[in-house]
Amino acid sequence: MEKDDVDKYRNEFPITGRFVYLDHAGVAPISRRVEKAICGFLSESAENGAFLYPQWFRKIVDIRKKCADLLRAETDEVAFVRSTSHGLSIVAEGMAWNQGDNVIIYEKEFPSNRYPWEHLRRKGVEVRTIPSREGRIMLDDIEQQVDARTRLLSISSVQFTNGFRMDLKRTGDLCRKKGMLFCVDAIQSLGVIPMDVDAFNIDFLAADAHKWLLGPEGIGIFFCRRGLTEVIEPALVGWKSVQQQFEFERPQFDLKKDAQRFEEGSLNVMGIIGLGAAIELLNEVGIENIEEQVLGLGDVIIEEAERRGFEIKTPRERSARGGNVTVCGPFDPDALRNALREKGIMVNVRAGGVRISPHFYNTKEEIVFCFKELDRILDREP
Numbered sequence: 160m161e162k163d164d165v166d167k168y169r170n171e172f173p174i175t176g177r178f179v180y181l182d183h184a185g186v187a188p189i190s191r192r193v194e195k196a197i198c199g200f201l202s203e204s205a206e207n208g209a210f211l212y213p214q215w216f217r218k219i220v221d222i223r224k225k226c227a228d229l230l231r232a233e234t235d236e237v238a239f240v241r242s243t244s245h246g247l248s249i250v251a252e253g254m255a256w257n258q259g260d261n262v263i264i265y266e267k268e269f270p271s272n273r274y275p276w277e278h279l280r281r282k283g284v285e286v287r288t289i290p291s292r293e294g295r296i297m298l299d300d301i302e303q304q305v306d307a308r309t310r311l312l313s314i315s316s317v318q319f320t321n322g323f324r325m326d327l328k329r330t331g332d333l334c335r336k337k338g339m340l341f342c343v344d345a346i347q348s349l350g351v352i353p354m355d356v357d358a359f360n361i362d363f364l365a366a367d368a369h370k371w372l373l374g375p376e377g378i379g380i381f382f383c384r385r386g387l388t389e390v391i392e393p394a395l396v397g398w399k400s401v402q403q404q405f406e407f408e409r410p411q412f413d414l415k416k417d418a419q420r421f422e423e424g425s426l427n428v429m430g431i432i433g434l435g436a437a438i439e440l441l442n443e444v445g446i447e448n449i450e451e452q453v454l455g456l457g458d459v460i461i462e463e464a465e466r467r468g469f470e471i472k473t474p475r476e477r478s479a480r481g482g483n484v485t486v487c488g489p490f491d492p493d494a495l496r497n498a499l500r501e502k503g504i505m506v507n508v509r510a511g512g513v514r515i516s517p518h519f520y521n522t523k524e525e526i527v528f529c530f531k532e533l534d535r536i537l538d539r540e541p
């Protein structure tokens with residue numbers, strides 16, 4: 160991205176006037192646009208109550224389409240959820256398991272993508288784990304775990320600890336070949352790496368808005384491939400789960416056939432409107448441009464860390480990393496993170512190192528500044 164473009168968008172992010180914010184793999188700040196959309200909704204609600212519901216409803220329809228487009232899915236394959244954990248749990252709790260079935264996960268997954276599967280042990284489901292190979296996940300290791308009882312693989316598109324990026328195309332092909340379902344926790348990539356559920360043979364996907372999507376917390380996107388929506392029994396049901404949702408006195412209980420069967424009750428309209436504004440901004444910039452920019456900033460982090468002899472826990476090659484880069488060195492990462500925060504620089508600690516995760520509106524100068532401050536804190540020559 161050209162410097163002018165980045166500068167233009169920095170004005171959208173008031174955080175840039177106060178802090179050097181490099182923790183988008185944690186919780187991202189929202190843009191003015193998202194703030195305005197949410198505050199606008201709140202004012203409308205305060206002044207009109209539900210009079211404006213038809214208008215909000217049309218917005219929700221439009222935003223559902225935006226979410227679908229972002230994934231290259233169809234609108235009937237998308238449900239709004241309250242978190243990534245919620246989306247993944249819909250799959251885990253909705254499949255018809257048989258005693259002795261197994262699922263495959265990565266040993267170092269974020270808990271949201273481990274616990275829903277581990278919770279299935281109570282139903283006699285075995286959870287098989289793929290080992291970390293110096294922070295990478297190997298397809299051979301996945302393949303070795305598969306047998307006739309393997310029903311599903313669930314993996315993050317980008318690992319939260321070190322930013323390792325999964326080759327979703329090859330993984331999806333493997334799942335197809337082996338006849339197992341493919342579930343993706345996409346919270347660490349959606350918004351920064353283009354997604355294509357069809358090309359990658361993804362069956363289920365979940366991602367909350369509060370990281371790379373630059374949206375608010377508590378609203379997420381869940382994708383369930385058409386044809387599988389009816390295979391997944393909703394664990395939670397309510398008035399919105401059924402086909403004639405506004406016929407409150409209808410005695411029949413006939414579940415919707417599309418992904419909206421997983422939206423059991425009133426939606427988080429405020430969150431959806433915020434998410435919609437966030438996706439609009441990302442689309443305006445272009446996800447490919449964002450990816451290029453963020454990987455370029457990752458290159459700068461790697462260069463700066465290498466110059467100081469630090470260990471880089473993240474793959475160097477662009478094709479194998481997302482937006483977060485984790486760096487270890489002769490320092491206590493927690494103490495360093497806290498000291499950087501005191502200087503207005505927001506990073507985080509993962510995998511025993513400092514995780515730095517810039518978004519497209521960050522600059523090379525901010526990364527260099529972060530490392531210079533780090534030198535000062537550690538009292539060392541750069």
Ligand SMILES: Cc1ncc(COP(=O)(O)O)c(C=O)c1O
Pocket residue numbers: 184185241242243244245269271272315317318319344346347366367379
């Ligand atoms: C890989 C991964 N999945 C999920 C989450 C968050 O899950 P949820 O949206 O349920 O809060 C995180 C947050 O750190 C994450 O890194």
